[in-house]
Ligand SMILES: O=P(O)(O)OC[C@H]1O[C@H](OP(=O)(O)OP(=O)(O)O)[C@H](O)[C@@H]1O
């Protein structure tokens with residue numbers, strides 16, 4: 001079985017969560033499987049170019065971004081939901097498949113010109129990743145790529161990133 005098939009078999013569809021009409025892609029079964037979890041981290045790290053920092057998007061993105069950062073020998077920058085970071089931040093508000101949200105990054109999270117890989121679990125509308133890319137740039141760093149475990153192609157999130165390499169391990 002290919003890695004893509006093993007990943008797809010471990011993503012659970014939950015209808016009408018968190019609201020009616022949304023088919024939620026639950027990655028927890030994949031996280032329970034040590035071999036597939038490790039293979040996912042290695043595959044994301046292999047696709048990345050040389051980067052200085054990995055930006056992980058709260059909350060599910062943290063689960064992938066931290067091990068990817070360690071595998072790449074890069075630093076980890078948590079991009080958090082509003083009100084969770086203690087020091088001075090930049091903030092961006094965006095629309096989600098199921099509502100709106102605000103994310104923040106510490107103003108001093110990056111060195112000038114740091115090359116940054118953004119990592120998340122799901123690319124849906126792309127609103128979250130686009131907001132994160134804006135935060136990285138406002139904080140003085142360069143976005144070198146976006147890597148996700150899974151891309152929901154029917155929501156066309158990839159279209160927001162014309163000049164940026166976007167990698168996904170599985171597409172739905
Ligand atoms: O491409 P988009 O339409 O922006 O959607 C993708 C985002 O939605 C989910 O996060 P969510 O805000 O549900 O947060 P969570 O990780 O804390 O569950 C997912 O983890 C991505 O970050």
Ligand SMILES: Nc1ncnc2[nH]cnc12
Pocket residue numbers: 022023024025026097122124125
């Ligand atoms: N359908 C979905 N399943 C899981 N995470 C998501 N983030 C945005 N849309 C999602």
